[in-house]
Amino acid sequence: MKTPANAPSESHAVLSRRRFLATVAVAGAAFALPAAADLAPLPETDPTAQALGYKADGSQVDAAKFPKHTPQQQCANCNFYQGTAAVGPCQLFPGKSVTAKGWCSAYVAKA
Numbered sequence: 782m783k784t785p786a787n788a789p790s791e792s793h794a795v796l797s798r799r800r801f802l803a804t805v806a807v808a809g810a811a812f813a814l815p816a817a818a819d820l821a822p823l824p825e826t827d828p829t830a831q832a833l834g835y836k837a838d839g840s841q842v843d844a845a846k847f848p849k850h851t852p853q854q855q856c857a858n859c860n861f862y863q864g865t866a867a868v869g870p871c872q873l874f875p876g877k878s879v880t881a882k883g884w885c886s887a888y889v890a891k892a
């Protein structure tokens with residue numbers, strides 16, 4: 782069968798579909814959330830981290846300053862923690878990673 786002169790050929794349609802799928806794949810990769818390993822660790826000296834009393838090691842929390850902190854409260858079981866490993870993202874500190882055994886005063890137990 783002959784294709785009309787100004788109609789896209791079948792091979793053109795296949796190429797367009799491939800180009801579209803490749804574009805979608807690249808765009809998807811660009812918008813994917815960074816893996817925890819790609820995130821810089823949240824320094825305890827970060828102004829917001831300091832204000833919230835963040836400690837990468839929850840056992841180092843100043844008990845006098847944060848009397849409500851308990852050893853059971855850790856980033857790993859905080860509602861804002863989005864990691865599944867020893868380090869992971871926290872919704873309060875975009876672009877940084879916190880440690881699973883860390884803590885800050887914004888801690889909210891996972892429901």
Ligand code: SF4
Nearest residue numbers: 856859861862871885
């Ligand atoms: S909000 Fe939760 S997960 Fe984030 S640093 Fe504080 S205790 Fe850790």
